[in-house]
Amino acid sequence: MPKEPSRLDERKRTILRAVVDEYVEHAEPVGSRSLVERYSLNLSSASVRSTLAELEQLGYLEQPHTSAGRVPTDRGYRIYIDELMELEPLPEETKEHIREQLRESIDEIPELLRQASGLLSQETGYVSLALQPRVASSVLRQIKLLMIEPGRVLVVLVLSAGVVRDRIVRIPDVLDQHQLQRIAAAIEQQLAGCQLRDISFIMMQLAAADSQVPESLLNQVLFETWTAIQQADQLAAYVDGMPNLLRHREFHSISRARDVVSALSSDGLLTGLMEPLRPAVGSSGHGGADAGALAERSAAVPWMVRIGQELQQEGLEDCSFVTTTYHLPEQLVGSIGVVGPRRMAYSRVISHISFVRQTIDHLLTWRSSRS
Amino acid sequence: MPKEPSRLDERKRTILRAVVDEYVEHAEPVGSRSLVERYSLNLSSASVRSTLAELEQLGYLEQPHTSAGRVPTDRGYRIYIDELMELEPLPEETKEHIREQLRESIDEIPELLRQASGLLSQETGYVSLALQPRVASSVLRQIKLLMIEPGRVLVVLVLSAGVVRDRIVRIPDVLDQHQLQRIAAAIEQQLAGCQLRDISFIMMQLAAADSQVPESLLNQVLFETWTAIQQADQLAAYVDGMPNLLRHREFHSISRARDVVSALSSDGLLTGLMEPLRPAVGSSGHGGADAGALAERSAAVPWMVRIGQELQQEGLEDCSFVTTTYHLPEQLVGSIGVVGPRRMAYSRVISHISFVRQTIDHLLTWRSSRS
DNA sequence: ATTGGCACTCTTTGAACTCGAGTGCCAGAG
DNA sequence: CTCTGGCACTCGAGTTCAAAGAGTGCCAAT
CATH class of the missing domain: 1.10.10.10 (Winged helix-like DNA-binding domain superfamily/Winged helix DNA-binding domain)
Structure with missing residues (x-):
């Protein structure tokens, strides 16, 4: 329409x-x-x-x-x-500040998100959120198994867009570093290029079949490694600026305040509130009459605002979420957002969040070309 | 005395x-x-x-x-x-629950701490904290450089007690994986066994001198790696149960509530409040008359309680901290704690925190001996 | 040493009242 | 037909006042 x-x-x-x-x-x-x-x-x-x-x-x-x-x-x-509303452009000095801060932490995505979240909450005076990109759909590039000490191994996964995940797992302690390396190499050889979500335990068994390691040992290693891969998609949310929220009138009543603090402390809830916009990058096709909450003035400003009731969350009737999607190379996306009272300075928030998003996108896209 | x-x-x-x-x-x-x-x-x-x-x-x-x-x-x-007060022992089923939960996440310290923090806040109904161990005094065991993509390298550090830290750094993109491996091997060879805090840039230059990599390139890599080592000691705090706090009378007044939420959101402040007990493991020798806050009934219960004013923190006059120290092998220590209103169920909190600490210590000490 | 009794203090609660900001409506002017 | 000034009305916020109630300190009697 x-x-x-x-x-x-x-x-x-x-x-x-x-x-x-x-x-x-x-x-x-x-x-x-x-x-x-x-x-x-x-x-x-x-x-x-x-x-x-x-x-x-x-x-x-x-x-x-x-x-x-x-x-x-x-x-x-x-x-x-x-x-x-009228979106006022950010003053150049604010922009510069944001660019500078973000540039500093460009190498580590978690750090970048922490930073972005910090900036947003500071600049807007509300609470900000940043979610790691989901990597289930990203592709395995490298896998390494590093022996930390006998029986404990660090599984390092390098995924699309240079995203790194790692995890320590326990394995039979008779295995040595060489055997592990062979296993890792075999897996990498066969499965590099697969999306994480498509990697099954069977595929790993097939991939590593000829690595000259006794089968029962091998299976233990593979199972742990596979688990590590599956868990790579864990959600991590960075929340910043909580205390800001309690400054606003609508939360002077404690019960409201508690509702919000609870919501913000619940990873699950946050995820639910941030996720829905993921697929809808281009726009269109939002839900029923009143619930339809996707707000864009054109396809060029793909931020979304959800106001009070629209959130459909008990206890968050007095809040609004402004969210947007940042992009890593190779179709990886994550979201950042601001939460505040319904009575929020929307234009200010949207200006900031848009610029932060834009800066992140820009930095990450050109990351490899800076020395 | x-x-x-x-x-x-x-x-x-x-x-x-x-x-x-x-x-x-x-x-x-x-x-x-x-x-x-x-x-x-x-x-x-x-x-x-x-x-x-x-x-x-x-x-x-x-x-x-x-x-x-x-x-x-x-x-x-x-x-x-x-x-x-009378410390009542925990019911066996609670103990079992705690043991079970913690056992699940024993391999990853961050996960373990998150878990411990979750348990504490849930069981006590207050806010709980868990701080990662400081690793400045721990010893370098292994160091690996993994090329993520040209120009970006994952520095993996394995430290005392099997603690792992990693970080992505940027290096000249003409270097290849083999050269990096040589550099890492050289460093590991020379510096394994050194405490992190003692590792200087010069030492690293000496260690890697004969790795057959052109000096200016080498220096860039070394510098980034050294930085990564220095930053390995970053503090990370896990806070859980915020919403619990707002249930208590003393925080119905928002301004109090905000003070506490602010304090709990400030890593720096938390650290300051948790750190002081680190040295005093054995007991004794606490400050002046009234400020003396170290509370132990015997050397066997090394928990510490700081009440209201004793915290010496503006805005936290209505709060108390109960903290204790958990131990990893090789003298690594970190702390966990509970924050609540001054009017806190101390005996309940202390029982729980003691047991959690004890369980963590026990699990980590015997980690390697379980299959 | 302990206790019942009593006078006193200070907060809490609620009712009655006033004040004022804001509204809706209407009649009259442009 | 639109706009405006005027007016009666409503309803919450704030104030005052009195009564209720919880708790104390002190004292004389046991």
């Missing part, structure tokens, strides 16, 4: 935008009076009031109670983000 | 213990009435009152205001921990 330009007339748009801006800044229901004062609408408060009433009718605003000002609804934020 | 048996008579001891127990459980100032009701002191509330007054006089208790019950002071908790 091509962007419906929304049937709001100019005045409604202006006023809705003003309400959201005002509410985001002051965290208090906004009334007609302050709007007239602070935004140069050439209108009386009475006229504004009637417009506000209409916007409420349309479901973009609501009143906590009669005789209070208006507050945006999820729908209000949604349209604000999709059509009303 | 040999344990002064404290000049409190039996009644005072009983009552102080009761006050602490009661307060820990109910989080409300405890009055003479409820003490008489709930604990079988064969006394009237009036007598209890006078004892309470004396305990207050001695600085073990205080009143939030006249006409409120009593609350333990830091000193009150201190003596409670040092002399009054």
